[in-house]
Amino acid sequence: MQSDYNQALRQAGTINQLLTVKGAEHRGFSKAQKNKFMQLLKYS
Numbered sequence: 001m002q003s004d005y006n007q008a009l010r011q012a013g014t015i016n017q018l019l020t021v022k023g024a025e026h027r028g029f030s031k032a033q034k035n036k037f038m039q040l041l042k043y044s
Contacts, residue, residue, distance in 0.1 A: 012041055 015037065 012037075
């Protein structure tokens with residue numbers, strides 16, 4: 001379970017890096033999707 005959590009954190013970090021890149025919306029991430037994703041992280 002702990003390894004799953006660590007993997008999720010690594011994936012989240014990668015996604016967050018992609019989202020912060022200029023023009024990330026063009027990669028299919030809207031700001032609403034990013035906000036929803038961040039909420040999911042908080043409550044997971």
